[in-house]
Amino acid sequence: MKNNILFTAVFTLMLVFVSCEEETWLQPDIKLVPIYSLTEIEGGTPFSMEVYREQPLLIENSTTAELPKLTNYETNLYSDTTNQQSYGINFSVDIENVYTETDILTDSVKHEDVTVVEIHKDYTILGDVETSVGTLKIESTEVSTLTTIVYQLQANGDWVFTENPPVVEESSSVFEGSAVITAEERYN
Numbered sequence: 001m002k003n004n005i006l007f008t009a010v011f012t013l014m015l016v017f018v019s020c021e022e023e024t025w026l027q028p029d030i031k032l033v034p035i036y037s038l039t040e041i042e043g044g045t046p047f048s049m050e051v052y053r054e055q056p057l058l059i060e061n062s063t064t065a066e067l068p069k070l071t072n073y074e075t076n077l078y079s080d081t082t083n084q085q086s087y088g089i090n091f092s093v094d095i096e097n098v099y100t101e102t103d104i105l106t107d108s109v110k111h112e113d114v115t116v117v118e119i120h121k122d123y124t125i126l127g128d129v130e131t132s133v134g135t136l137k138i139e140s141t142e143v144s145t146l147t148t149i150v151y152q153l154q155a156n157g158d159w160v161f162t163e164n165p166p167v168v169e170e171s172s173s174v175f176e177g178s179a180v181i182t183a184e185e186r187y188n
Contacts, residue, residue, distance in 0.1 A: 032185040036089060038125065041136055043177030049136075050186075051089060051125070053080065058093060058123075087127040087134055087181050095119040108153035116145045127181040134181040137174070144169045 038049040046060035056075045073093040081088035096118050103111040120141045127134020148164040 030187045033188045034183065034185050036087070036125065037182045037184050038134075038136060038179040039182075041177050041179040043175065051075070051091070051123075053183075058091070082129070082183070085129055087125060087129060087183075089123070089125040091123050093119075093121045093123070095121070110151040110159075112149045112151065114147045114149065116147075118143045118145075125179075125181060127179070129183075132180050132182055134179055135176060136179045137176045140173045140175070142171050142173075144171075 033055065034053040036051040036053065038051070041047060041049070046062045048061040050059040052058070052075075056078065058073045058075050060071045060073070061069060062071060073095065075091040075093055078091040079089070096116065099115045099117070101113045101115075105111055122139045124137040124139075125134060126137075145166045145168050147166045149161050150164075151159045151161045154160055
């Protein structure tokens with residue numbers, strides 16, 4: 001019995017010493033990417049933004065009921081004139097949403113409304129590098145095109161459609177607010 005206890009104690013000590021060896025861990029292959037982070041944006045949505053400096057990507061964190069919490073967009077015409085004293089970033093975003101509403105009036109008549117909403121936004125970010133205080137200006141143009149299509153079932157079984165002339169509405173808005181701007185590197 002003493003031999004079993006002694007054997008168990010020696011085996012346990014050897015196991016403890018062997019398990020305490022330092023192991024090397026593989027480093028993940030995740031690269032840091034440079035971004036501009038805008039936080040504490042005053043004056044409305046978005047609540048915060050991340051503008052990727054080497055990729056055509058903008059991530060907006062919005063707090064309104066109409067927009068999802070995080071939304072990403074592909075940026076166009078990116079220009080960065082940032083120097084050691086000031087931030088200067090300009091870019092644009094184009095968004096297109098298509099909404100279709102179909103009403104079946106009878107077995108042989110179908111009414112369809114197709115609304116295409118095209119939004120163009122120009123972003124201007126200016127600020128002081130030392131204090132991180134800056135401004136965000138978003139000039140937005142929205143063009144909404146409503147097309148009504150009426151489908152009628154013919155006696156031969158084919159559907160014939162009539163497309164009414166589109167109704168186009170255009171609106172513009174400007175958002176300007178202060179923000180805290182920082183240049184950071186984050187994991188992609």
